[in-house]
Amino acid sequence: MTMKLDESLFTVPGVGRGLRFYVTGATPCPYLDGQMERKAFTHLNQSAPDTLHNQLSEAGFRRSQSVAYRPACPSCNACRSVRVDASQFSPSRNQDRILKRNADLVRRPVAPKATREQFRLLKRYLVSRHEGGGMSDMGFREFAGMVNETPVQTLMFEYREGPEEDAPLVGVSLTDVLRDGFSMVYTFFDTRQPKRSLGTYMILDHIRSAEDYGLPHVYLGYWIKQSPKMDYKRRFQPLEVLDGAVWRPLEEDK
Template sequence: MTMKLDESLFSVPGLRRGLRFYVTAPTPCPYLEDQFERKAFTHLAQASPDALHHQLSEAGFRRSQAVAYRPACPSCNACRSVRVDANNFKLSRNQSRIVNRNRDLVRTPVEPKATREQFRLLKNYLLARHKGGGMSDMGYREYVGMINESPVQTLLFEYREGSEPDSPLVAVSLTDVLRDGFSMVYTFFDPRQSQRSLGTYMVLDHILSAEDYALPHVYLGYWIKGSQKMDYKRRFQPLEVLDGPVWRRLEDDE
């Protein structure tokens, strides 16, 4: 069940007139025990969707298919939007080792079109890493919707063990291209290759390749202080957090 939400609750400068927000019914929070989450959302499939998507992303929204959403929990504001300052990013020693470990992989940007090969990789990933999670019973038709139904500029980055089209596919990132950065919507990878640290590697690869696209940021979604599931995002420094309407550097003691 959804209901209309007063757009005055959101600080989105220059938001087009007439844009409607809705809020979902409460559901159990996947990150904090004994908490319930609600999401505010609006539809992107309308006039100038890329401009609207960029505007909303700067205000802390994320995309799922043709919808932009943001947490709207009345008694909790633990979810914080974060992005990496790609222009000032420096690899740590451990991150350099991860990049070198994956030098044999070939990244290819392709149109966001679902394939059976990608879907098999996703199912193996979900079975190994998120068994019983919200996406674990996803069927191929739902996967097609997740990948294909984007009204904004989106790419799939495929990572293969070689340059041939039939080289083994080991990782995939569904990535939106904003005016000021990559937004990593969803990633998955071969869970058998844990030695590669593929999840970390894909984030590093986006940060390092952002310069090729003249993009200063990589948006990583939400971060919750004290959440083990999200703590990995602090490894990519400098990390910026959305504080009200302003993006600022996330301090070490936060």
């Protein structure tokens, strides 16, 4: 169930007041026990979707297919939008070891078109990390919708164990390309190689790539201090958190 949301509740810099927002019904929060979540969203399938997507991303929205959304929970504000300052990032000793451990991997950007190979990797990842979750029953058609249905500039970053096109695929990131950085929409990887720390590596590689392309940020979605599943994002410093309409260093929350 969705309903029209009072547009005055959302002030997005640079976005016209004619933009329509909606809010979902309340559902159990997947991160905090006992909490209910609601999301405000709007459609990107309109004129100049990339421009709109950039503006909404800077205002804390995330993308799912052709929809941009952000939390709209009336009694909770635990979800905080975060992004890495790629230009100032310096890996920790452990992160540097992870980069070196994965030096053999080759990143290849490809068009956002779902493949059976990607889907097989996703299913293994979901069984290992998110069995019983909302995506565990996803079929190939739903996966293709998640990947293919994008009205904005999007890439799939494939990570393979070698330069050959048929080299083993060990990681994938669905990534939006914004005017000020990369937005990591969804990542999945081979969990049978835990020593690689592939989830961490793909974030580090995006930060490194953003700096190479002169893009100042890597958007990591929502950080939740009270959730171990989401608090890992704090490790990528300097990290900025959206406070109202202003991005500021996360260190101020410590």
